[in-house]
Amino acid sequence: MPAIAGIYQMSNGAMLGNHGFKLMKTIKIGSSDEAIFWQQGQIFLGSVVPKLGETLPYVDAEKKMAITADVHLDNRDELFDRLGIKEERETVQDGQLILLAYQKWGRDCPNFLVGKFSFVIWDGIEEMLYGVIGEKSEEPLYYYHNQNTFAFCTSIAPLLTLPYVEGVLNDKWFTTFTNDNEGRKSEVGLFITPYEQIMQIPPGYMFTISDNQLEISLYRKRKSFGSRTRSSSYDEYV
Template identity: 25%
Template sequence: MSGIVGWIDWEQDLSTQEEILYEMTQTIQHRGPDAEGFWFSPRAALGHRRLIVTDPEGGRQPMVKQYGDRRYVLTFNGEIYNDSELRKELQERGHTFKTDSDTEVLLHTYLEWEEDCVQHLNGMFAFGIWDEAKQKLFLARDHMGIKPLFYVERGNTLLFASEIKAILAHPAIQPELDAQGLGENFGNGPMRTPGVGVFKGIQELRAGHSITITREGKRVTRYWKLESKPHTDDLDTTAALFASFWRIPSAGNSVPTCLW
């Protein structure tokens, strides 16, 4: 488990706002006790708390990649299950890698397909990628919403984070309760409206969705939805498919090793 934090502002110079981003990132230290990282530019500031699983040096974040004359910066929480397959495909397309981390694979997947990168990902993830040349932020959450991602807009500012407490650490955001969200979470009515939270204005990016943010505005895209279809596979095929999802190393009574 790791944690991500981001701040976009179209008016204020964020390159001098280290203290605020540090305080926001510190609120989610428990998500990533092993390392922290920060990146600043005039329009964007990104933070990261890391729980190290693989490639301690190569997986440092935020990860910055210079691709031609363009610079991209990634802050990422999760795991890309098909990183080996993606790495091979991207290498065939001319990409080169300096690390063994799935973080670098994810960033190169965006370099190749931009917003359509989510169509190539199998995993649990929440991430933000800042394109410095285009002045564009791309946020995405995994298909089933395993990894959390919250965001809020205030005038020329957009904040996002793995947990609401990181957003509330920003001085411009006050913890004002939302009547609809409060009622849905604690009342006896219908299920909570997807995306609606307890605090006014703070939204949850819905599972299977992405957002593209530029100075001109934002575009929310639903890139995946669960479809109900008749089950036609036989028992062996079904068992093999289930094992691949849960990363079970062999048949039998193996315990699933998927980490939520």
């Protein structure tokens, strides 16, 4: 089963060590899948992909960018045309295509994507981590965040293996989801998990983390290019 994971060590004095490898080791990998990872400085990105499938994470060393993704795009030809790519289209994989879209449109890039996708990009020029969980995604992206570290994964269990994550149960989650109070429809209920230190980013949302600041918001729905809908900040709900 495809999966993505990663760690951003924001404090210059902190070291990644083998925490990224521990994260990947805990992810369940099927016999037809393989785990691939990339680490540079304070950044670790990993993915579980089908064997002989797409190579992710994909790294653009010249642009100082890397992407890990679980993605299947349905509008590749449209994106190639808009990006001006005329040759060797068959060799450009979906993850690379998203990175090219990000390089052209920045954080507006999900408005140009059609299909199922969850991706996280490291932008080494901006020193920013940027991620999107597509509206058609079946699972949220789980994360842990403190003043030094941002760790994420498409499942909770690997995050609980990290030495700085405590598996304290979240009473608020149990109160919200075990009572018949329509809690699942509330905005707060979108972000909490059964564990106090682990939150989630639901489908249809994007996040950026820069200068130790985490921002989560809805990305605009792609009804048509140039269309606009309201963007809501996560800070409104916590």
